[in-house]
Amino acid sequence: MSTPLDINNVQGDILEGLGKKHELYYFFRIKAGQVSLFREHLGAFIPLVTTTVEAKKFHQTIKDGKKAAAEQGIPFPIIENSGVNISFSQKGLAALEITDSIGDDVFEKGMVADADGLGDDLSDWDADFKKEIHGVVIITANSLLVLEGQLERIKRIFHVGQRNATIEKVTQLSGQTRPGPEKGHEHFGFNDGLSQPAVQGVDAGVISEPGENPVRQGVILVGREGDDGVVIPGQPIQPVTRPSWALDGSFLAFRYLKQLVPEFDAFLEANALKVPRIRAPGDPTGAELLGARLVGRWKSGAPIDLTPLRDDPALAKREDFRFDTRNQERCPFAAHIRKTNPRSDLDAFGGTEIRRIIRRGIAFGPEVTPEEKRAKRSSNDQRLERGLLFTCYQSNLGNGFHFMQESWANTRTFPPTPAAVPAVPVPGIDPIIGVGNPRQMVGASPDDAAANQELNFSAKWVIPRGGEYFFSPSISALEHTFAALRRPGHSEL
Numbered sequence: 001m002s003t004p005l006d007i008n009n010v011q012g013d014i015l016e017g018l019g020k021k022h023e024l025y026y027f028f029r030i031k032a033g034q035v036s037l038f039r040e041h042l043g044a045f046i047p048l049v050t051t052t053v054e055a056k057k058f059h060q061t062i063k064d065g066k067k068a069a070a071e072q073g074i075p076f077p078i079i080e081n082s083g084v085n086i087s088f089s090q091k092g093l094a095a096l097e098i099t100d101s102i103g104d105d106v107f108e109k110g111m112v113a114d115a116d117g118l119g120d121d122l123s124d125w126d127a128d129f130k131k132e133i134h135g136v137v138i139i140t141a142n143s144l145l146v147l148e149g150q151l152e153r154i155k156r157i158f159h160v161g162q163r164n165a166t167i168e169k170v171t172q173l174s175g176q177t178r179p180g181p182e183k184g185h186e187h188f189g190f191n192d193g194l195s196q197p198a199v200q201g202v203d204a205g206v207i208s209e210p211g212e213n214p215v216r217q218g219v220i221l222v223g224r225e226g227d228d229g230v231v232i233p234g235q236p237i238q239p240v241t242r243p244s245w246a247l248d249g250s251f252l253a254f255r256y257l258k259q260l261v262p263e264f265d266a267f268l269e270a271n272a273l274k275v276p277r278i279r280a281p282g283d284p285t286g287a288e289l290l291g292a293r294l295v296g297r298w299k300s301g302a303p304i305d306l307t308p309l310r311d312d313p314a315l316a317k318r319e320d321f322r323f324d325t326r327n328q329e330r331c332p333f334a335a336h337i338r339k340t341n342p343r344s345d346l347d348a349f350g351g352t353e354i355r356r357i358i359r360r361g362i363a364f365g366p367e368v369t370p371e372e373k374r375a376k377r378s379s380n381d382q383r384l385e386r387g388l389l390f391t392c393y394q395s396n397l398g399n400g401f402h403f404m405q406e407s408w409a410n411t412r413t414f415p416p417t418p419a420a421v422p423a424v425p426v427p428g429i430d431p432i433i434g435v436g437n438p439r440q441m442v443g444a445s446p447d448d449a450a451a452n453q454e455l456n457f458s459a460k461w462v463i464p465r466g467g468e469y470f471f472s473p474s475i476s477a478l479e480h481t482f483a484a485l486r487r488p489g490h491s492e493l
């Protein structure tokens with residue numbers, strides 16, 4: 001039986017999220033022949049790693065500061081801050097001569113080899129993500145200056161660019177929150193990062209959804225209660241064996257996702273849903289209504305299941321909705337949030353707990369230019385590329401991200417409908433991230449008569465450009481297994 005969870009020992013991005021306006025992902029390779037020295041450098045780097053306690057403290061400071069500023073009627077000043085985390089790929093573990101199997105087939109395979117299962121077209125991938133990547137350092141900050149200073153400090157620790165460098169850069173990607181009122185919204189314009197599972201014993205008092213208990217710690221953290229093995233519907237659980245150093249780490253799925261924003265907007269316009277000709281103030285356009293039906297939330301974040309016909313920003317953070325398993329009038333079965341968290345749809349099939357992931361994405365790239373808007377096409381200029389640096393954590397990739405993309409988003413027959421309701425059609429694929437043939441969903445219209453009409457979207461608006469699976473070890477594993485000069489003997493959890 002493992003000791004109680006100490007969140008001082010868990011990297012901060014996993015359970016709390018690193019405070020950020022800016023975020024940089026520095027993908028690196030450990031230099032051949034420099035493993036011992038790398039371990040030494042890593043030892044000097046570890047004190048920079050932000051823990052969950054530190055990340056929580058930072059968020060509390062911001063909350064308190066905002067409250068005090070509002071009370072005094074003064075603007076809230078930027079609080080300088082930076083967060084740092086580090087994670088390793090399977091190839092990184094091999095480079096470090098850590099040979100224990102970590103007990104996750106998807107991680108061990110790596111994302112290039114998994115691209116087919118995810119439905120990616122590798123010809124869209126950036127060449128750098130087809131190269132060997134050993135790890136990623138994630139740096140966040142509230143100002144670009146602080147972020148760049150932190151990056152320089154880290155490069156110095158690993159002697160980057162010098163004769164005795166222990167790492168070399170494979171590539172780096174930067175994201176930033178969108179400007180002004182779009183802050184917190186991804187590039188299609190929807191409020192993002194809203195629904196997250198609460199973790200038992202960590203997010204005190206936070207209820208993820210009524211009727212659904214907070215998830216057990218082992219859904220997100222390796223080796224904790226709930227990290228029982230790979231769950232495939234209709235099959236016995238496939239237990240996993242974990243090395244003892246993996247306790248309180250988490251698997252990170254990183255996806256570099258390009259978004260074709262003018263094309264997405266043009267599709268919504270061209271397929272705008274019928275709305276009454278006489279409209280009240282605040283009524284959506286047909287394009288806005290269609291957008292909300294594809295995502296399952298309005299741009300403000302308000303769930304369409306609670307407010308199906310018009311946006312209501314006051315409901316943006318509400319989580320207390322349960323889909324009606326018998327129909328899709330309020331929310332299509334294929335809507336992005338219903339595909340990726342079907343809530344009550346799985347009550348009769350074992351629930352959703354084991355599939356929950358914690359998301360920590362950030363937008364990247366500039367705003368759409370007036371020229372792109374006019375042309376209804378994204379520019380070919382690489383500097384104008386935009387999208388989402390999608391990051392999520394879970395204790396098992398075969399239960400979490402990989403399963404969600406392959407068996408839910410890309411699977412036309414998901415979510416399953418109750419046998420007692422034969423009239424419900426096959427939902428189709430997730431219109432935001434789904435890959436499959438035909439590229440089609442049903443139920444885009446809230447109008448009863450048109451509810452089962454098919455909506456075809458031959459175009460794709462989210463193009464995977466790369467990614468990798470990583471493992472984010474606990475602080476003690478970083479110290480005693482990753483940075484240790486001599487490897488301890490093998491033991492299992």
Ligand code: HEM
Pocket residue numbers: 186187188190191192193194195196255257258259295297301336337338340341357359387388390401404405409432433462
């Ligand atoms: C560019 C690509 C993507 C866009 C634009 C996007 C957008 C959104 C938006 C607007 C929401 C609703 C707000 C929220 O609860 O945060 C959402 C929720 C969610 N997305 Fe995505 N997403 C993308 C990629 C992905 C991927 C790759 C996955 C996993 C395979 C994913 C999984 C989820 C999950 C689990 C939720 C929460 C559902 C819930 O609990 O209600 N998303 N996404």
